[in-house]
Amino acid sequence: xxxxxxxxxWWQQPLHKDEKIWIWVxxxxxxxxxxxxxxxxxxxxxxxxxxYYKITTEAFDQLTDKFIEKYKVGEDEGLPVVExxxxxxxxxxxxxxxxxxxLKLKAGSTYRLHLSSIDTLHGxxxxxxxxxxxxxxxxxxxxxxxxxxxxxxxxxxxEFCGLGHHAMSGKIIVE
Ligand code: CUA
Numbered sequence: 001x002x003x004x005x006x007x008x009x010w011w012q013q014p015l016h017k018d019e020k021i022w023i024w025v026x027x028x029x030x031x032x033x034x035x036x037x038x039x040x041x042x043x044x045x046x047x048x049x050x051x052y053y054k055i056t057t058e059a060f061d062q063l064t065d066k067f068i069e070k071y072k073v074g075e076d077e078g079l080p081v082v083e084x085x086x087x088x089x090x091x092x093x094x095x096x097x098x099x100x101x102x103l104k105l106k107a108g109s110t111y112r113l114h115l116s117s118i119d120t121l122h123g124x125x126x127x128x129x130x131x132x133x134x135x136x137x138x139x140x141x142x143x144x145x146x147x148x149x150x151x152x153x154x155x156x157x158x159e160f161c162g163l164g165h166h167a168m169s170g171k172i173i174v175e
Contacts, residue, residue: 048133051142057118060140064093068101076102076171089114092170094122094135096162099155099170107150107174113143123159126172132158147174 015023055063067082067090074081080101084090086109093100094117105111115124117135124133133143157168 049141049143051144053140053142054138055116055140057116057137060091060093060114060116061118063114064091064100067091072101073104079170081173084111087111092124092135093118094124094157094168095119097157097164097168099124099157099168102171102173104173104175105147107147110144110146113145115141115143120161121159122157122161122168125156125158127154127156129153134159147172150174 067084068080071082071084072080073083079098081104082090082101083104086106089112090103090105091101091114092103094115096119115133115135116139117137119137121137122135124135125131133141135141151174153172153174155170155172157165159165161168
């Protein structure tokens, strides 16, 4: 049908039955997927934490240094490897362009991971399980986590943070 074949005033015609059906299908689908969002927030089991505190970048930097000093067990490619006791508070610092320290955790133990950045916004991405969180300067983001499967989980940055962004990586070792 060419454009010229469309009669003027077509939009004033009543809806065809097929059109009505599709409008209701689309409308119902919109309502359904909108309701799934709050439902998942309450009943889903992989929701991000709602726990965060304001903290200066200097204070977070010092807390991470103290944490490393206390539980350091070695080094991995120039980064400190830290083995904290189960059920403790652990720290992960994002900065241009590395994640410090390398965390050595026990499977089945619960930790309170404090995540932040001391310069700009970084994105913590844990592979291969693909969990993503943001490291925001000025905020201590607390993620209560219980690593399940032993293995080496590489972490990368998924938020563009400057020249070395592509090389910003780190590691979580679960035993
Ligand atoms: Cu840090 Cu990109």
